[in-house]
Amino acid sequence: MVREKDACWEFCEKLDGNKVRCNFCDKILNGGISRLKHHLSRAPSKGVNPCAHVPDDVSDVVRSMVLSKEQRKEAAFPKRHRPLSSPTHQPVDVGRTIAEFFFENRLDFRAANSASYRRLAAALGGAAFRAPSPAALKSSWLETLKSEVKAKIAETECEWASTGCTIIADTCTDNKSRAWINFFVSSPSGTFFHKSVDASPSFKNSKRVSELFDSVILSVGPENVVQIIVDDAAGYLAVGGLVSHKHPSIFWSSCASRSLSSILEDFAKVEWVGRCIQRAQTATRFIYNNRWAMELAKRFTGGEEIVKTSFAKSVSSFLSLQSMVKQMARLKQMAASQEFSSSPSSDNLISYRCREVLEDGLFWGAAEEASAVAAPLLRVMREVSGSKPATGMIYEYMAKAKEAIRACYIMEEAKREVFLEIVEERWRRQLHSPLHAAAAYLNPSLQFNPESATLLSSVKEEFHAVVDKLLPSADLRQDITSQIFKFRKAQGMFGCNLARETRSTASPGTWWEQYGDSAPGLQRVASRVLSQVCSANVLDRACCGSHPAQPEKRNRLDRETFEDLLYVHYNLKAQSRARPPDSDPLVLEELDMGSEWVEDAEPGNSAQWLDHFIFVSSRQSTSNFIGPNDLLPFNL
Incomplete structure (x- = not known):
């Protein structure tokens, strides 16, 4: 039975x-x-x-x-209109999920009036489910999500007293070519969006721009701010001087990812490297602008994308070149295949050029060499990008990168010096920071490594300057010399077995938190120095590289609502930024169909017009967030 x-x-x-x-x-x-x-x-x-x-x-x-x-x-027996359930069989809050989808993706609230939206809501929540209306989205749901975001941020702010925080300034433009500065605040527990400021009226006046930064510092708390990172150090040079003069304990730093991308940009200007990239682009443009070639390439590469898109043009170029080298054998087989030679377009000039590149051994040799010399810097960029603290490691990463470049050219001194001079020049002029030097000195994996003696000697003076800056009074610096001695000689808790065993395995900030009690003053400095990020690209550039237009001639309520929308949007983006563990943090999910690797300068193939149109539309922030006749994503 x-x-x-x-x-x-x-x-x-x-x-x-x-x-x-x-x-x-x-x-x-x-x-x-x-x-x-x-x-x-x-x-x-x-x-x-x-x-x-x-x-x-x-x-x-x-x-x-x-x-x-x-x-x-x-x-x-698949059912239609089945309400969503979680893996634990607990009902999902469909209304919340829909609201978060609208805010995170800057969707026009009027889409909630469409028949397809009602069908979607019924499929998700059942026939009796009442989906959020445009009015509910822009009022009750906006207030609910804003309150929840603020509550989460309040929890993060509790750690600032010990770890400090970094203010990140990300500059972007809206569809009216106005300059905006998006301010983020980052600390070990996470990164959140603070506010957005229209800097257009002030952008040519360094004093007025510095006042914008000053207002953000005051709202966060000067005692909490350790550094400010800007995405364009050269453009903010005078502003940085004014801010540092008013807040001497705050460091002004360049974005490490931006500086590294500038190094790669200079690499691409080396004649043979630039020529190699151009030839590679000739091949990929043909493939991506002909449906049959695209389908053939996917078959030979197992569906893997050839072109890669990143936050900077130079990074995209070297990632794409690496991708081609990785699939070199398959691309060669494709070019020599009967399917390629017998295709309808195989006799035209562009097809011939593509096949010529893919069958050219000299091209592949140059591509392998260019990929190898760029690889060490791309590895550094992966480590310092995003919201994880990396100040304590960037010196070590860069030292290893330079050694790797030397290893590429053991027998070719002239080539080696060309690339190393580029790296050194950018390091001195743009990437180097006293904060990074102090972090290297405080990093236990370097401090107790005999091979790092030369490096530590070179940063010792800057380390003491940073200590003076973070501990400006004699009372705060009391006994600091003996504490430094205890650290260097591994005395007290610094010398316990656990501290010794985890010098290279624990993150530097965590190590100091656990074993720095023997030197409380130095522990405070170390916790603040080692808990900071190095890069401004805390969000994908695809997420924060454009800015919706702010209402100009509307009332104060409209502007406040606009600011709330941005606040919820960017913070939802920051919370959902998690990527799969095996994904490359430098590669954006959406392929840039307008890049030189994809876009055909000659009359395009009609088969590609839809993909191109979708991409261009997605890049226009206002077409996603607001309607064609409104400055806000709803009618007031």
Whole structure:
């Protein structure tokens, strides 16, 4: 009998008819063993109340049985209009999910009036579900999400007293070519959007721009701010001087990722490297502008994308070149294949040039060499990009990168010096920071490594200057010399077995937090110095590289609503930025269909017009966030 095979019969007593009595709460249920399972699983369903006395282990087993059965049933007979459920069978808040989707992606609220939106909502929440209306999205849902974001940020702010924080200034433009500065605040617990300022009226006046920065510093708290990172150090040179003069304990730093991309940009200007990139682009433009070639390439490469898009043009170029080298054998096979030579376009000039590049051994030799010399810098960029603290490691990363470049040209001194001079020049002029020097000195993996003696000697003076800056009074610096001595000689907790064993495995900031109690003053400096990020690209450039237009001739309420929309949008983006562990942090998910690697300068193939149109539309921020006749994503 089926009843005897079902394991759940041991949890109940069979009564007359189709009734059962629960052994844990004595409740009598109509509907047999099926109703009992829902009762014991504690997942309310079909009007069954959860059992209040069932042990957790029994409930977990029964819940897994119910879920497994429903999944098999759904696979065999897919249902339409099934309300969303989580893997634990708890109902998902569909209204919230829809609202977050609108805000995170800057969608026009009027889309909630469409028939397709109503069908989508019914499919997600069921026929009786009432989806958020445009009015609810721009009022109650906006306030709800704003309050929740503020609450999460308040939790993050609690750590600033010990770790400090970094203000990040990201400059972008809207569709009216006005300059905006998006201010983010980053600390070990995360990065959040603080505010956005229209800097157009002040952009040519360094004093007025410095006042914008000053207002952000005051709102965050000068005592909490360790450094300010700007995405364009040269453009903010005078502003940085004014801010540093007013707030001498705050460091003004360049974006490490931007500086590294500038190094790669200079690499691409080396004649043979630039020529190699141009030839590679000749091949990829042909492939990406002809459907048959694109399908053939995907077949030979196993569906892997050839062209890569990153936050900077130079980074995209070297990532794409590396991608081609990785798939060199397959691309050669494609060019020599019968399918390629017999294609309708195989006889035209562009097809011939593409095949000529892919079959040219000299090209592939240059591509391999260019990829190898850029690889060390791309590795550094992966480590310092994003919101993880990296100040303590950037010196070590750059030292290893230069050694790797030397290794590429052991027998070719002239070539080696060309690339190393580029790196050194950018390092001295743009990337180097006293904060990075102090962080290197405080990094236990460097301080206790005999091979780092020369490096530590070169940064010692800057380390002391940073200590003076962060501990400006004699009272704060009291006993600091003896504390530095304890650290260098591994005395007190610095010398315990755990501290010694984790010098190179724990993050520098965590190491100081755990083992720095023997030197409390120096521990405070180390915690603040080692807890900072190095780059301004805390969000993908695709997320924050454009800015929606602000209302100009509307009332104060409109402007406040606009600011709230930005606040919720950017912070939802920051919270959802997590990538798969095996993904490349430098590669953007969306391919730039307008790049030199893809866009055809000659009359395009009609098969590609739709892809190009979709991309161009997606790059226009106002077409996503607002309607064609409105400056806000809703009608007021």
